[in-house]
Amino acid sequence: MAGPLRFGGDYNPEQWPRPVWEEDVRLMVEAGVNLVTLGVFSWAMLEPREGQYEFDWLRDVLDLLSRAGIGVDLATPTASPPPWVAARYPGTLPVDEAGLRYWPGSRQHFCVCSPDYRRLARNIVERLAKELGRHQAVEMWHIHNEYGCHVPYCYCDHHEHAFQSWLEVRYGSVGALNDAWGTAFWSQHYADFSEVAPPRRAPTVLNPSQVLDYLRFCNEAFLEEMLEEREILKRARPDLPATTNFMGPFKPLDYFAWARELDFVSTDNHLDPAGPEHPMESALHYDLVRSLNKSVPWMVMEQTSAHVNWRAHNVPKRPGSMRALSYQAVARGAGGVLFFQWRASRAGAEKFQSAMLGHAGSASPTWAEVAMLGRELEVLEVEDVPVESKAAICFSWPSWWALEGQGQPAHDLLLVDQLHWVYGPLFRSGVAVDFCQPGEELGHYGAVVVPSLYLLDEADGQNLVAYVESGGTAVISFWSGIVDAHDHVYGGPYGGPLRGLFGGDVVEVAPMKDDHRAQVAWADGSLTSTSFWVDRIIKTDGDVLARLDDGPYAGGPVVVASRRGGGSVLYVGSRLDEQGMERVYSHVPALWVPPDLRPPPGVERVVRRGDHVSYEFLMNHSDDEREVAVATGGRELLSGTPLASRLKLGPQEVAVVLRTT
Numbered sequence: 119m120a121g122p123l124r125f126g127g128d129y130n131p132e133q134w135p136r137p138v139w140e141e142d143v144r145l146m147v148e149a150g151v152n153l154v155t156l157g158v159f160s161w162a163m164l165e166p167r168e169g170q171y172e173f174d175w176l177r178d179v180l181d182l183l184s185r186a187g188i189g190v191d192l193a194t195p196t197a198s199p200p201p202w203v204a205a206r207y208p209g210t211l212p213v214d215e216a217g218l219r220y221w222p223g224s225r226q227h228f229c230v231c232s233p234d235y236r237r238l239a240r241n242i243v244e245r246l247a248k249e250l251g252r253h254q255a256v257e258m259w260h261i262h263n264e265y266g267c268h269v270p271y272c273y274c275d276h277h278e279h280a281f282q283s284w285l286e287v288r289y290g291s292v293g294a295l296n297d298a299w300g301t302a303f304w305s306q307h308y309a310d311f312s313e314v315a316p317p318r319r320a321p322t323v324l325n326p327s328q329v330l331d332y333l334r335f336c337n338e339a340f341l342e343e344m345l346e347e348r349e350i351l352k353r354a355r356p357d358l359p360a361t362t363n364f365m366g367p368f369k370p371l372d373y374f375a376w377a378r379e380l381d382f383v384s385t386d387n388h389l390d391p392a393g394p395e396h397p398m399e400s401a402l403h404y405d406l407v408r409s410l411n412k413s414v415p416w417m418v419m420e421q422t423s424a425h426v427n428w429r430a431h432n433v434p435k436r437p438g439s440m441r442a443l444s445y446q447a448v449a450r451g452a453g454g455v456l457f458f459q460w461r462a463s464r465a466g467a468e469k470f471q472s473a474m475l476g477h478a479g480s481a482s483p484t485w486a487e488v489a490m491l492g493r494e495l496e497v498l499e500v501e502d503v504p505v506e507s508k509a510a511i512c513f514s515w516p517s518w519w520a521l522e523g524q525g526q527p528a529h530d531l532l533l534v535d536q537l538h539w540v541y542g543p544l545f546r547s548g549v550a551v552d553f554c555q556p557g558e559e560l561g562h563y564g565a566v567v568v569p570s571l572y573l574l575d576e577a578d579g580q581n582l583v584a585y586v587e588s589g590g591t592a593v594i595s596f597w598s599g600i601v602d603a604h605d606h607v608y609g610g611p612y613g614g615p616l617r618g619l620f621g622g623d624v625v626e627v628a629p630m631k632d633d634h635r636a637q638v639a640w641a642d643g644s645l646t647s648t649s650f651w652v653d654r655i656i657k658t659d660g661d662v663l664a665r666l667d668d669g670p671y672a673g674g675p676v677v678v679a680s681r682r683g684g685g686s687v688l689y690v691g692s693r694l695d696e697q698g699m700e701r702v703y704s705h706v707p708a709l710w711v712p713p714d715l716r717p718p719p720g721v722e723r724v725v726r727r728g729d730h731v732s733y734e735f736l737m738n739h740s741d742d743e744r745e746v747a748v749a750t751g752g753r754e755l756l757s758g759t760p761l762a763s764r765l766k767l768g769p770q771e772v773a774v775v776l777r778t779t
Contacts, residue, residue: 122152123495124417124454126188127474129154131179132163133463139179142461143186145475149485150492154183154460155191155419157246158263159225162200165242173249184255191419192253193260194246194347196239198225207234213274216319224467226268230339231276236346243347247354259351259360260419264386265340270370271332273316277339282311284335298604299327326523327605333519337372345379363419364410366403367534369522372515374555377410386420386458387447392433395538397722397739398545400443402537404450406513408505409553417454418447423484424472434472437483438770441491442737445772448495449724449735450550451505455495457488494756498774503728509565509708510554511540512582517573520605521597528629528651531597536569540595543699547711548723560585564708568616571598573605579615586619587683591706594619595690596653597627612653620689621660621680628652628671637667638676638698646698648676653691660689663705664698677702718744721767734775738767752777 126146131139146154157164157176165171183190204211204222210232212220220227228235250256289295292308301307306325308314317324317332348360359381364373366385377383385407389396408416421443424434435443444455462473476482518533544551552563556578560566566585571594574582579599586592599616601607608614611623628651630636635649641663652671660680666672677698678689688702703709717723720740726733734752738744746765752775753760765773 123448123452123498123500124153124189124456125149125492125495126151126153126460127155127457128158128420128459129156129179130159130459130461130463131156132160132175133465134461136178138461139182142475143182143188145480146188146460147186149474149489150496151188151460152496153189153191153257153454153456155193155260155456156180157193157195158260159195159198161195161198161242164195164246165200167202168206168238169241171245171249173246177250177253180250180253180255184253188255189257190253190255191258191260192246192250192256194239194243194262194351196242196347197263197265199228199235199238203228203235203238207232207238209274209276210235210238212269212272215271215273215317217273219274220269224268228269229272229274229276230343231272231274231280233276236343239343240346240350243350247351251351251354251358256355256358258382259348259355259358261344261347261351261360261362264363264365265344266336266368266370267365271336273318277336278316280339281316281332281335282314284338285314285331286311288331299325299331300604300606301325323524326520326525329523330516330520330605333370334516337370337375337515340371341376341379344376348379361419364407367406367537369515369518373407373410374515377414380411380414382414382453383407383410383416384419385416387418388420388422388426388458389443390429390433391425391435391439392431395542397443397446397737398542399538401446401450401545401722402541404447404452405505405507405551406553408451409510412552415453417452417456418444419456420458421447421455422472423457423474423476423488427468427471432470436741436770438487439739440484441487442739442770442772444491444495445735445774446722446724446737448498448500449505449722449726449733449737451726455491498755500726500733500774501728501731503726503731503733505550506725506727506732507550507552508563509544509549509567509706510552510560510563511537512556512566512568512571513537513553514556514571514573514578516603517571519573520601521570521572523605527627531570531629531651533570536595539693540567540569540593540699543696543703544709545722546719547700547716549709549711550724557581560590561588563590565591565593565706567709568592568594568598570595571616572600573603574599574601574614574616575603576615582616583619583682586685586687589684591686591688591708592619593688593690593702593706593709596624596651596692611656619680619682619687620655620658621678621687622655622657622675622689624653624655624691626654628654634669636669636692638664638692638694639667640664640701644701646701647695648692648698649695650693652676655689655691663688664701666692679705717746720744721746730779732777734777736765736767736773736775738769738771741769743768746773748775749777
């Protein structure tokens, strides 16, 4: 992915007559497009009957793009099998938890554990690689599309048998399985692996350990299929980088594990522009994706130019917002910004999804914004320097799966809400963060934030403890360190491996009523508020920074600070409001920016800094003009002008400041 920023999108020429292809390529050149994704949904056109292949039309498209100097991200079409697959092999269709079979007519209508699906997928991938993999236009491999998006879990017999085999490998004996799943409860003891079924529809709460293992198994089944496709492609063209498009904080798949297998990471970001926090949510998405594999590049594989078609009310992005959010991705390290899709479809389920080239063609204001962005990115030279992130948020997919299982104290305790809670104040103050796994090397971070890390094994817990004892600072929220890898509760006051960091014993938890807020009194007498949850904490050796000021638990500690070895910990036992979280972060230099140094409301600030160069990105996501204080001595790249001490940004406007030393 070295070279200029990539710009383009999904191209589906099979939806259009050949004369349109020439116009498409002409307009792509006009807009500065240098990369398109081809073939994502082309299986039926490439293999209209089993074993009957038609690649000439796609080769012609590749030739056309190559002559125009446009590169291709060549996709395997395995996300949407043709109708003949289901007609000939009905066992390839997935089954839901109630035993109902899905049917063709949409997409992703396949069972990833079906031997027939896997064989047919291998066949089309092998033929694609053989026929087109050596074409000069092809610059990268795109594997499948949005794995697990619509059918993350199947409950058919293929899955049942594969799950049983997976469990036998994982546990070795049915006795070990019974111990891991706690089957003494509700008479669930198994005598043989053949008795185990997927967690299908049941009368009431399912065994949470069984469900957790099934989510692990389904994640690995999809990953195994992806690796099969990757191996075929790499045999054909080992020099080409390979990716599959993620979906940011997507619960069913452990993207940390997936990203280790990719040459670069890519993501689809279809945020809701009507959401009041959409710039923050988008930034979190990109920080997470950048962090999944910190040794490889990343890019945006899909975003919308204006709106999607699948929400109840498809509010478009404001004029200029698409450009600002595209620069947000570049600011946070993206090596490219692509769209779904190039030309808006005239038929099909997504005909009213916006595109780079909409139904109105080049007369559309959206087209003007797209072309403007493409021309800017075509000449924007942003050196490969890292995002300046001195802190990290600890994140684990298995913990997410277990946290949101049934039978929890609060069924609406959702991990993404917890992420927004701890991330939002940092975003608004201009602090960029990485995301990290609890077991990775953490010593280079000035602080690690741990929001509701419910599931935590001993080894990962000890890694966090060692980070603190070696001089790091951790901010740990309620409902962390509660269960082990099998979803068994650690004994003693809550916290498991982290308990010794808290400075107090969490002896009970008390979720709050939906509409209830409590006051929190800080040591200096100031008040903030809290909601949702309260830990019942008995102070041990920590210092209480804040207590509940009213309600049945008045006087109880809410924020406890402690020293451990060379480091420090702040334990937060309730969902504080933003002012309360800012009070917490004010104790952590890596997380704190004084109010007078923060960007104005609505303005996002991100710095990419190298040894001798820095790029300061400023995106005004508000609908009003903002004035931003900037250091002199730099040059604004988009306008090419030197900077004064104040920079004015209009609504949805962007500035990129280059400084060299």
